[in-house]
Amino acid sequence: xxxxxxxxxxxxxxxxxxxxxxxxxxxxxxxxxRFAFTHGGRIQVFPVHYAVHRGSVYFRTSAEGVIAAxxxxxxxxxxxxxxxxxxxxxxxxxxSGTASAxxxxxxxxxxxxxxxxxxxxxxxxxxFVRLVPRxxxxxxxxxx
Amino acid sequence: xxxxxxxxxxxxxxxxxxxxxxxxxxxxxxxxxRFAFTHGGRIQVFPVHYAVHRGSVYFRTSAEGVIAAxxxxxxxxxxxxxxxxxxxxxxxxxxSGTASAxxxxxxxxxxxxxxxxxxxxxxxxxxFVRLVPRxxxxxxxxxx
Numbered sequence: 001x002x003x004x005x006x007x008x009x010x011x012x013x014x015x016x017x018x019x020x021x022x023x024x025x026x027x028x029x030x031x032x033x034r035f036a037f038t039h040g041g042r043i044q045v046f047p048v049h050y051a052v053h054r055g056s057v058y059f060r061t062s063a064e065g066v067i068a069a070x071x072x073x074x075x076x077x078x079x080x081x082x083x084x085x086x087x088x089x090x091x092x093x094x095x096s097g098t099a100s101a102x103x104x105x106x107x108x109x110x111x112x113x114x115x116x117x118x119x120x121x122x123x124x125x126x127x128f129v130r131l132v133p134r135x136x137x138x139x140x141x142x143x144x
Numbered sequence: 145x146x147x148x149x150x151x152x153x154x155x156x157x158x159x160x161x162x163x164x165x166x167x168x169x170x171x172x173x174x175x176x177x178r179f180a181f182t183h184g185g186r187i188q189v190f191p192v193h194y195a196v197h198r199g200s201v202y203f204r205t206s207a208e209g210v211i212a213a214x215x216x217x218x219x220x221x222x223x224x225x226x227x228x229x230x231x232x233x234x235x236x237x238x239x240s241g242t243a244s245a246x247x248x249x250x251x252x253x254x255x256x257x258x259x260x261x262x263x264x265x266x267x268x269x270x271x272f273v274r275l276v277p278r279x280x281x282x283x284x285x286x287x288x
Contacts, residue, residue, distance in 0.1 A: 014266040032227055036180045036187045038219070042240045042279070043180045043187055045223040075182070079189040083176055088264045096186045120232045120285040122158040135186070141264040 013088070018138030023093045026080065026138065027052050030116050033080040035059065035129070037099060039070040050078065051116040057095055057131040058102070058111055060119050068127050072100035078131050089142040096135040102128040157232070162282030167237045170224065170282065171196050174260045177224040179203065179273070181243060183214040194222065195260040201239055201275040202246070202255055204263050212271050216244035222275050233286040240279040246272040 018026070030051040036043055044066065048059040057078050061067045076099035081092035102108055111128050119125045162170070174195040180187055188210065192203040201222050205211045220243035225236035246252055255272050263269045 013262075013264055015264075032229075034178065034189065034223060034225070036189050036221075038182075038187065042219040043182065043221040044240075045178065045180050045189065045221055045236075045238055046283075047225045047227065047234065047236050075186040077180075077187040077189055079178060081178070081191045083191065085176075088261075090191065090264060092189075092191050094189055096188075117232075118157070120157055120159075120234060120287070121283075122285070139190075139265075141266070143264070 013141065013143055015139055015141040018091065018093070018140055020136050023095075023136045023138040024052075026082075026091065026093050027057070027095075030114075031080065033057075033059075033078055035067065035099070035131070036077040036079065037067065037070050037073050038075075039066055044070075049117050049119055051111070051114050053111065053114060056133065058114075058128055060125045061127050061129055062121075062123055062125050063127040067129065068101065071129065072098060074098045076131060087143065089140075091138060091140040093136070093138040095131060095133045096137075097132045098134070099129055099131045102130050157285065157287055159283055159285040162235065162237070162284055164280050167239075167280045167282040168196075170226075170235065170237050171201070171239075174258075175224065177201075177203075177222050179211065179243070179275075180221040180223065181211065181214050181217050182219075183210055188214075193261045193263055195255070195258050197255065197258060200277065202272055204269045205271050205273055206265075206267055206269050207271040211273060212245060215273065216242060218242045220275060231287065233284075235282060235284040237280070237282040239275060239277045240281075241276045242278070243273055243275045246274050 083090035227234035
């Protein structure tokens with residue numbers, strides 16, 4: 001049986017792109033992911049509880065926080081991933097698009113009605129952020 | 145005993161900033177984190193195996209990939225986090241700074257000598273990326 005040394009580093013590892021359908025399946029209806037945006041000349045990345053609703057990604061934040069101050073923003077991103085260290089395997093999904101504060105009262109009513117876990121961070125976080133996907137890409141890696 | 149409803153959403157949740165010493169402790173010597181950078185007009189975020197060495201964050205990538213093509217880059221970021229859903233608690237650490245390809249042969253020798261897990265993705269990933277921290281910030285959230 002060949003060993004890693006027979007192939008050199010990385011050769012027995014494989015990765016492939018996930019199609020959009022698979023990416024939506026991995027996003028599911030809600031969970032914990034990371035919102036990435038530019039503020040003050042640098043990229044900032046924070047974990048958030050998200051929900052998927054009618055093809056967009058939503059999460060709640062504070063109206064006075066750094067995220068709200070950076071909206072609206074094109075080229076923002078949202079990432080989820082999962083790793084199985086025992087198998088040296090994992091996947092990640094990246095949602096790219098424009099992030100903006102939700103202002104529509106009808107949509108806000110829908111969003112507050114979703115069964116989504118409340119933010120863990122303190123204070124009043126009643127500002128919904130919407131990320132409309134322009135690109136949805138994913139990648140899976142594993143040990144062949 | 146008061147319930148969440150007595151306080152309104154978010155009021156029993158608290159969050160506080162972590163100092164740099166605590167952020168370095170959470171980074172440890174190695175692990176899985178997420179590198180965030182700008183490429184093609186959007187933020188991209190990918191999980192990587194990282195190592196901390198002499199005050200910088202390092203990881204390996206492919207010389208032909210999208211990360212290598214985007215270097216050097218100011219305002220890049222690296223994020224780690226941990227969540228304990230049972231306790232509605234978690235933390236995240238964000239490293240901000242300039243990311244660049246490591247060219248120094250002496251440093252490369254040191255880096256290849258570190259006991260760090262090999263990238264899980266396929267192909268030859270022998271390009272080390274260095275992120276020199278300019279800002280190191282962290283946050284902890286919990287249910288009070």
